[in-house]
Amino acid sequence: MKRPRGLYLVLLLLFAAPALFAANQPGPKRAAKTPPVPKERTSVTHASVTIDGQRIPYTATAGTLLLYNNKHQATASVFYIAYTEDGVNDANRPITFAYNGGPGGASALVDIGGFGPRRVVWPAPGQIDTETPPYQLTNNQYSIFNSTDLVFVDAVGTGYSRIVGKGTPNMFFGISADGSAFAQFITRYVTKYNRWNSPKFLLGESYGTTRNAVLSYDLVSQGVYLNGVIMCSTVLNFETLEFSPGNDLPYIFYLPSYAAVAWYHHQVHPRPTSLPELIKQVEAFASGPYLEALFAGANLPAAQKQKIAQQLQDYTGVPVSTWLKADLRVSLSLYRRRMMGSTGPMTGRYDGRFLTPELEPLLPFPGPGSSGATTTAIWGALTATFDNYVRNTLHFKDDHIYHQLSAVIRHWKFTYTPPLMGGGRGTPNVAPALSRAMNDDPNMQVMFNNGYFDMATPFFATEYTTEHMDVPNSLRSHIHFYFYPVGHMLYLNPKALPMLQKNIDSFIKLATSRPTAG
Numbered sequence: 001m002k003r004p005r006g007l008y009l010v011l012l013l014l015f016a017a018p019a020l021f022a023a024n025q026p027g028p029k030r031a032a033k034t035p036p037v038p039k040e041r042t043s044v045t046h047a048s049v050t051i052d053g054q055r056i057p058y059t060a061t062a063g064t065l066l067l068y069n070n071k072h073q074a075t076a077s078v079f080y081i082a083y084t085e086d087g088v089n090d091a092n093r094p095i096t097f098a099y100n101g102g103p104g105g106a107s108a109l110v111d112i113g114g115f116g117p118r119r120v121v122w123p124a125p126g127q128i129d130t131e132t133p134p135y136q137l138t139n140n141q142y143s144i145f146n147s148t149d150l151v152f153v154d155a156v157g158t159g160y161s162r163i164v165g166k167g168t169p170n171m172f173f174g175i176s177a178d179g180s181a182f183a184q185f186i187t188r189y190v191t192k193y194n195r196w197n198s199p200k201f202l203l204g205e206s207y208g209t210t211r212n213a214v215l216s217y218d219l220v221s222q223g224v225y226l227n228g229v230i231m232c233s234t235v236l237n238f239e240t241l242e243f244s245p246g247n248d249l250p251y252i253f254y255l256p257s258y259a260a261v262a263w264y265h266h267q268v269h270p271r272p273t274s275l276p277e278l279i280k281q282v283e284a285f286a287s288g289p290y291l292e293a294l295f296a297g298a299n300l301p302a303a304q305k306q307k308i309a310q311q312l313q314d315y316t317g318v319p320v321s322t323w324l325k326a327d328l329r330v331s332l333s334l335y336r337r338r339m340m341g342s343t344g345p346m347t348g349r350y351d352g353r354f355l356t357p358e359l360e361p362l363l364p365f366p367g368p369g370s371s372g373a374t375t376t377a378i379w380g381a382l383t384a385t386f387d388n389y390v391r392n393t394l395h396f397k398d399d400h401i402y403h404q405l406s407a408v409i410r411h412w413k414f415t416y417t418p419p420l421m422g423g424g425r426g427t428p429n430v431a432p433a434l435s436r437a438m439n440d441d442p443n444m445q446v447m448f449n450n451g452y453f454d455m456a457t458p459f460f461a462t463e464y465t466t467e468h469m470d471v472p473n474s475l476r477s478h479i480h481f482y483f484y485p486v487g488h489m490l491y492l493n494p495k496a497l498p499m500l501q502k503n504i505d506s507f508i509k510l511a512t513s514r515p516t517a518g
Contacts, residue, residue, distance in 0.1 A: 037074040037165040040064050043396040046086070049117035049139055051146040057086040058117065058145070062396035064160070065192070067167075067184050075167030078185050079160035081107075081394065082151040082193075083117055094148040094199040094227065094508055097186055099155060101207025103178070104406045106159035107152040108386040110205050110232075114491020114500070116150060117143050118393075120385050122492050123377050125353045135381045137389060142497040147508045148201060151189060155211075156181055157408035160398050174413030175428055179214035186215075187224060199512045203230040206457060206488065210235055213434035217419060220441045228445040228511035229434070230504060233457045233488045237429040238414070240461035243331045248294040251329050253461035255286040258335055259315040260452040261352030267317025267339055275452060275485065282315050283460060293328060332455060348373035351487025352453040374487065379404075435469040438478065445511040447480045449500065453487040480507060 042063030048055050060083055067076040085093060098115060099107045112120050119140035123130040144150070154161040156172040163172065172181050190196050204212040209231040216229050235241060243250050259282040262268045263275055272278045293300050293308045300308075309323040317339050318330055326334065336347045337358055348354035349372050356373035383404055390396050418432035438444055448466065450459035466479055482503045486493035490500055 034166070035162070035164045037066070038064070038077055040066055040077075043394055045394055047117070049141075049143060049145060051141055051143055054146070056117075056146060059084050059086055060117075060394055062390060062394040065185060065188050066164070067156075067181060067188070069166055069171075071166075074165035075163065075171055076156045076181065077160075077162055077164050078156060078181075079154045080151055080185075080189070081111060081116075081390075082149070082189075083145055084149045084193075085145070090149075090193075090195060091197045092199075094201060094512055095151065095190075095195050096144070096148045096201040096203050096230070096508075097151050097153055097182075097189075098203040099153045099182075099208045099211065100205050101210070102158070102405065102409060103155070103173070103207050103412050104158055104403075104408045105206070105208075106154045106161075106402065106404050106406075108159065108402075108404060109382060109489065110203070110208075111150075111152040112137065112386055112389060113382070113489060114140070114142070114497060115144050115203070116140060116152065117145050118389065119143070119491075120381050122381060122494075125351075125355070125377070131377055131380060133380070133384055135385045137385050142501040144501055144504045144508070147505045149198075153182065153185060155408075158403050158406045160400055160402055162400065169408075169411050170413075173408050173411040175210065175214060175416040175430065177413070178211060179218050182211060182215050183218040183222065183224075186219065187222070190224075199227040199508075200224070201228045201230060201508065201511070202226060203232065205232040207235065209233070209457075210428075210430050213430040213437070214416070216437040216441075216444070217433040220437045220444075225441045226437075226444050228447065228507060229437075230507065231446065231448045231462075232490055233451060233454055234448055234462040234465075235457045236431040236434065236462070237427075237465045239427040239429065240465060241457070242427055243333075248291075248329070249461075250332075251294060252286045252291055253464060254332060254335075254455070254458050255290065255312075255315070256282045256460045257352070257452070257455050257458040258318075258330075258339070261347055261455065262315065262317040262339055264353055264453060265317070265340065265347075265355075269314060269317075276483070278315075279452065279483075285311065285315070286460065290328075336455070346373060347455070348375075348377075348487065350374040350454070350456050350489060351451070351492055352455050353487060353493075374489075374492075378489075378492065431465050431469050435471045438471055438475055442475060443478075445478045445480065445507065447482070447504070447507045449482050449484065449490055449503070451484050451486040451488060451490055451496075453485070456488045459483060 042061050045060045048057045062081045064077045064079050066074045069075050098110050100109050112118055117140055118137050121136040121138055171177055202212050212229050212231060213236055216226055240249050240253050256279050259278060263278055308328060309320045312323045313320045322338055339347055345355040346358045351374040354373035354377050356376055387402060414428050416428040416430060419436040448462055450462060484490055484496040484499060486496045491497055
């Protein structure tokens with residue numbers, strides 16, 4: 001996920017300054033080392049998964065593919081784990097390429113997290129005793145593998161994927177470069193495994209949805225048409241999430257998410273029994289009276305400001321006094337620290353159901369060093385379980401450390417020039433790439449899956465972005481929305497998993513069906 005622009009600048013200066021200093025010092029010049037080019041390799045194992053009472057035998061392939069520049073010199077080694085059903089016609093079997101976000105997140109989270117044939121038993125909110133080893137990896141009866149083969153891909157610089165040979169960071173660490181790298185991987189994969197004629201899907205989570213938009217346009221432009229694109233916790237227009245002076249959009253789009261989390265923690269008074277009904281009310285308020293109040297700025301009458309602040313308190317649990325001090329603009333950081341009271345625990349950013357103590361509640365900002373409530377709860381389970389799974393079940397051994405979350409974000413280029421548009425500066429918006437892909441591949445379907453308690457990529461911002469995409473009315477029916485009682489990682493709530501599986505299964509069936517002749 002994108003962090004505030006100022007933070008990127010600080011990070012870039014911190015890490016670039018020593019290098020810049022060294023570059024200006026006298027001394028002998030050293031030739032840059034070229035990372036060696038490893039051979040492509042695979043480890044193949046066989047297993048089965050039981051979904052909806054049906055046993056499905058499959059082949060698991062953990063391996064690497066090389067990427068090349070235009071001189072056919074190797075630039076990167078990309079790690080993947082593929083699950084393919086045994087005993088079926090590959091030409092008819094859908095195949096889905098799946099990945100996480102970050103930038104810098106490996107694909108393990110979407111694999112054993114909830115979509116692959118094996119699944120981590122995640123700690124539930126408040127179950128501290130299950131946050132430490134040993135962890136469980138179990139048959140995933142809610143895997144989407146019953147509908148599609150799955151290929152989980154680690155972006156370059158994450159997992160076991162790394163730059164090799166003639167590769168440079170500029171080839172991979174940016175919105176456009178990342179999309180191009182994934183496009184090459186997919187075309188190489190479908191060529192190697194003879195899957196060109198299979199129905200094809202993309203599945204991205206978080207920044208992976210940003211990648212989905214760019215990648216879908218890149219693939220379609222190359223003649224690789226897609227049946228569907230599956231978005232999980234979406235960010236396409238980063239301006240909708242960036243709390244910066246003069247930008248009121250995030251305050252509007254986060255408000256329904258604030259209300260959902262407050263509802264979960266019984267901070268909404270009176271508390272309605274139906275969360276969707278509450279969301280509908282808050283969305284109407286956010287896009288009506290609240291938007292008008294923010295637009296009025298200093299011209300807003302004091303009595304009206306007080307009235308709006310009272311309604312904001314009722315919806316979010318944050319006191320009227322705080323809303324007034326914040327000029328009706330409570331940022332995400334402030335909300336997470338104040339929703340449960342001035343000295344209460346902080347809510348999770350990725351999943352507002354999780355809570356963690358705030359160590360320095362009197363500071364104007366959270367103290368450094370805290371990984372957040374959601375990450376604290378699940379990161380140990382993910383790291384230990386996946387390492388054990390890859391090495392001892394899939395038998396893929398590597399001397400490198402598997403980077404669940406790498407530091408490539410320090411080098412990431414967030415500039416992007418959408419199709420048919422100039423610019424590329426400022427806050428990136430990749431929605432035009434998705435709309436262009438939909439126009440050029442008019443049978444492609446797009447699915448948006450959203451968590452009510454997600455405060456990293458709020459669902460209302462996704463709705464707004466898609467409603468403002470340049471897509472003809474004839475293709476609007478190809479956009480599908482689904483909402484779940486969970487946060488950013490949709491699979492963390494076991495009660496939501498059956499619903500998520502059912503909806504994705506139905507989407508894949510829809511996207512692979514042929515229209516009947518009239």
